[in-house]
Amino acid sequence: MTSVIDDDATRVAQRFVAGDERALAEIYGRWSSLVYSLALRSLGDVTDAEDATQRVFVSAWQSRHRYDAERASLSAWLVGITRNVTADAHAARARDRAIMQNSAIHAADEAVPGHESVLAERLVIADEMAKLDAVPRQVVQLAFFDDLTHTQIAERLDMPVGTVKSHIRRSLTRLRERLEVNHGAL
Structure with missing residues (x-):
């Protein structure tokens, strides 16, 4: 049974890398809940997690030619992209906070x-x-x-x-x- 699942996952990954949009839909159906859960746990906000999930799959699609099945499973590769996207979101939040704090400090100083x-x-x-x-x-x-x-x-x-x-x-x-x-x- 495991080899059937592995073979199916391998075929979907191959179709995905080849640019088959139906494979992207299958991959999204299989792993979007995992990606969303990781993003929600990291970001703590439903809207940000939804946005991050969308960015993960867009990024995966755009960089699908870099996926190497020899190095990682497709789900592990998506988890790696999720970590990068959530790290970017945290960095953007930090920049926003710094801008707001800087503005507040300048307003208070004057x-x-x-x-x-x-x-x-x-x-x-x-x-x-x-x-x-x-x-x-x-x-x-x-x-x-x-x-x-x-x-x-x-x-x-x-x-x-x-x-x-x-x-x-x-x-x-x-x-x-x-x-x-x-x-x-x-």
Whole structure:
């Protein structure tokens, strides 16, 4: 019985490496729950685990030519990809926390300026927001001005939650860099 299962797994892996999309669907059916469970245990968030699972299978598909059945089983290879994807997610979280903490520290360090200074800073921020591409600008506006969650933004704009988070992270980084340059020039 074990050899039949092994032979079937070997054939599916061969079809997968050859680019057979039905093999990808079979592999997803077999191992998505394992990948999801590992991602959920590591990340502790259902939405992040779902996003990580999607990224694992996209990454596996895109790098299928690098899979070597001699070195590891397909499930072990997917577990390795899952570890890399969750590590990337943790690193992104750490960057987001650092950006938020840095912003909070700078805000706390500065005395509350007069009304004119606040108005000038708002104009600078509005100008920098206008320089963002349309979709990232809309995502940032929905997150910070309309106070929507990542999931609500994803539903409203019909895009994956991970894409929403990426737009926010990249946009905040760009805004911070531009504002640091502008603030130094003022």
